[in-house]
Amino acid sequence: MVNVLNLIEGEEAIVTSPENLFAPFVVHYAETFIIPENIKEYTIAPYGKSKGQKIATLKAYVRV
DSSP states (O other): OEEEEEESSEEEEEEEEOOSSSSEEEETTTTTEEEEOOOOEEEEOGGGTTTTOOEEEEEEEEEO
């Protein structure tokens, strides 16, 4: 199973792993990104133009 997310509110967000299991990456409005099932903890925070503003994501689970 993987987690498929889409940034639906805000211009930019940064996705990080508290345990440094992957390199941080930036997503932009309407972009879709995948978090593998083995990543149990991750953070999505406002970034760049969205810093200090509200952001939102839509999350779906995909079974393979």
